[in-house]
Amino acid sequence: MNSKRILVVDDSDFDRDLFTKVLVRHGFEVTQARSSEAALEMIDQNPPDLATLDIIMPGTSGSALVQMIRKKFNRIQLPIVMTTIIDSPDSIVECLNLGANDYIPKPIHFEVAVMRIRTQLQLSELSREMGRLKQVEAIQAMITTCHHELNNPLGAAMCTVQIMDEEGTHDKELISNLKKSLDRMSGVIKRIYALNNQEHLVFENYANSTKMMKID
């Protein structure tokens, strides 16, 4: 956790340097930007694990910067913590609505700030882990689906071929059955392939805790 990279964005050299020193002391790797424009460039080149943004900065404000970052990174991919000495809660609410994850009031209480940053990093990590688990679940369901949907027509096709082979026949009914099995398999494969284009995969229970993809 402590080797996480933090980008500190603040136009005040004094505040930026002080907060950087504190974060470095707590084991974070810190990069600094004194403007929103510089921050955007740094984020594009090498996105940090978390960014802290001052709300009031000359040029592009911190709240505008939140919007720009959110066009490229969501709250899980790049958590943003606002730092502000603004008295009005409206600005804080606005930033949170625009996509900031949290805020730290100035003057910064360092211990609280570090804990809040760690919390955001942990939430981000947990969310990513949940995403990975969902992927694994989807892969398992897909395997079950393929096995279930393809096994029956494949078995039927193999039986038909075996009969034809043993009897040395080209019986039209057997060939028709074989074609039906192959068509069914082909249809299943097409429907599974079509799942690639679906945003939300729908699962259905197969047996006990085993899930399948709904492909119809």
Add this chain to the structure above:
Amino acid sequence: MTAPMDEKRFLSNFVGLEDLIAPVINKFLEVSPSLMDQIRQSIAAKDPEALRRCAHSFKGAVANFQTNTCIERARDLERIGEEKTLDSAPAAFRLLEEEVTRLAPILTRIAREYQDRK
């Protein structure tokens, strides 16, 4: 008259970071004359936007030292810049200067006390 800063609260924020206290104070004492000068110049130039910006920067820097009155004085100047009511700026600036004058020796003493802390 209230104390220029809440020393206890300031120091409690640096528990485990005591070696940063002197450098942080020294840095502030180094940059604050320049920040004050920028505020003075913005008032002389009758530039409300520059006054708002400079007063905001000063407020941010001085806030790290738990200096409620000083923060209030800087906030007053920031508001004057926002509201473009520059007539009251010279008097407000004098009040800020007085507060900074009261604050500086306290910061110097604390920096001296923590100069060699590791």
